[in-house]
Amino acid sequence: MAQKSIEEILNGEVILSAEDVVIKFNLRGQELTAIRGASLDLHKGESLAIVGESGSGKSVFTKSFMGLLDANGRIESGKIMYKNQDMARYKTEDDWIKIRGKEIAMVFQDPMTSLNPLKTVGKQVQESIELHQGLKGEEARRLTIEILNDVGITDPERRYRQYPHEFSGGMRQRVVIAIAVACNPNILICDEPTTALDVTIQAQILQLLKNLQQKYDLTIIYITHDLGVVANVADRIAVMYAGDIVELGTAEEVFFDPKHPYTWALLSSLPQLGIKGEPLYSIKGTPPNLFKEIVGDAFAPRNPRALKIDFEQRPPYFEVSPTHKARTWLLDPRAPKVEPPLMIQKMREKWGALNE
Numbered sequence: 001m002a003q004k005s006i007e008e009i010l011n012g013e014v015i016l017s018a019e020d021v022v023i024k025f026n027l028r029g030q031e032l033t034a035i036r037g038a039s040l041d042l043h044k045g046e047s048l049a050i051v052g053e054s055g056s057g058k059s060v061f062t063k064s065f066m067g068l069l070d071a072n073g074r075i076e077s078g079k080i081m082y083k084n085q086d087m088a089r090y091k092t093e094d095d096w097i098k099i100r101g102k103e104i105a106m107v108f109q110d111p112m113t114s115l116n117p118l119k120t121v122g123k124q125v126q127e128s129i130e131l132h133q134g135l136k137g138e139e140a141r142r143l144t145i146e147i148l149n150d151v152g153i154t155d156p157e158r159r160y161r162q163y164p165h166e167f168s169g170g171m172r173q174r175v176v177i178a179i180a181v182a183c184n185p186n187i188l189i190c191d192e193p194t195t196a197l198d199v200t201i202q203a204q205i206l207q208l209l210k211n212l213q214q215k216y217d218l219t220i221i222y223i224t225h226d227l228g229v230v231a232n233v234a235d236r237i238a239v240m241y242a243g244d245i246v247e248l249g250t251a252e253e254v255f256f257d258p259k260h261p262y263t264w265a266l267l268s269s270l271p272q273l274g275i276k277g278e279p280l281y282s283i284k285g286t287p288p289n290l291f292k293e294i295v296g297d298a299f300a301p302r303n304p305r306a307l308k309i310d311f312e313q314r315p316p317y318f319e320v321s322p323t324h325k326a327r328t329w330l331l332d333p334r335a336p337k338v339e340p341p342l343m344i345q346k347m348r349e350k351w352g353a354l355n356e
């Protein structure tokens with residue numbers, strides 16, 4: 001299958017659509033709003049990265065696509081449309097059983113928490129095939145070996161009979177990916193899939209996911225706090241801050257023409273782009289208290305370029321291009337012209353030099 005261009009993907013089918021999703025948690029009698037009206041259209045066949053600092057809501061938002069919110073959490077309002085059904089209205093485990101794994105699967109950061117230490121690796125992949133693809137016995141075993149091979153596990157016949165502790169960290173993550181793929185899902189959510197791995201292995205796992213996406217016709221969501229990790233694999237990037245998507249665009253747009261001051265800050269703190277000998281840029285201040293109502297642009301108190309209105313009214317989305325939008329008053333035609341930091345202006349040169 002020939003690889004589709006980003007234009008073709010964005011003109012194609014929307015496979016999942018989240019609209020104005022609000023998610024709250026009850027914590028010791030108090031209410032915390034983790035997701036504050038986030039919207040996202042996921043296009044079939046794309047790789048979308050959701051980036052943002054710890055606590056910005058990346059995991060909570062995507063877990064709500066699978067009914068995996070903790071028991072003290074709930075979707076307060078909004079829609080999550082998948083195959084003409086609003087999953088935000090699902091109430092019972094029976095509803096979610098039809099979705100989880102089969103339609104939407106997830107790969108977590110630490111493979112050991114997803115694997116059963118007492119069962120052979122082959123058995124765990126095979127169970128997934130038997131449950132979701134209805135195959136049995138020798139047929140299921142054959143497909144297991146094929147999938148183990150597809151995820152880059154050499155000598156799969158022998159490895160089939162081994163236990164998770166006999167695998168390295170990177171190989172275990174391949175097994176977890178094999179289990180997810182064995183369910184034959186449409187959407188694969190990868191939550192920091194490479195954070196626990198060293199840099200070379202990280203790159204291999206990302207390349208593997210890219211290859212599997214083609215072969216298994218997957219739509220992939222990558223969740224990461226590190227923009228640098230997904231630069232080469234994501235078609236689009238959604239930047240999350242304090243429970244909302246503040247900027248969304250193609251990877252090229254977000255890297256080379258970012259508009260939200262939070263995106264500028266995230267990009268400026270990329271270690272790859274630091275200047276030798278100078279301390280790495282770090283975003284000053286702390287994210288807002290989610291127990292309190294947020295007025296205006298949630299990033300304003302940490303934004304040295306904030307305008308008065310940023311403290312008063314939540315910005316709407318301003319369209320930068322048909323594929324690029326950002327929630328910042330800086331894009332309002334009445335706003336004074338504010339240039340991004342010099343580092344951001346020089347991003348293209350710097351990134352080019354790095355990838356030469």
Ligand SMILES: Nc1ncnc2c1ncn2[C@@H]1O[C@H](COP(=O)(O)OP(=O)(O)OP(=O)(O)O)[C@@H](O)[C@H]1O
Pocket residue numbers: 025026027032034052053054055056057058059060061070071072073225290
């Ligand atoms: N069960 C829960 N009870 C209360 N608050 C929660 C619960 N789960 C998540 N939260 C809060 O929701 C917010 C968003 O958390 P989330 O895990 O989605 O962030 P994240 O961007 O994925 O961060 P990380 O990269 O650290 O996982 C955080 O403030 C978090 O403390």
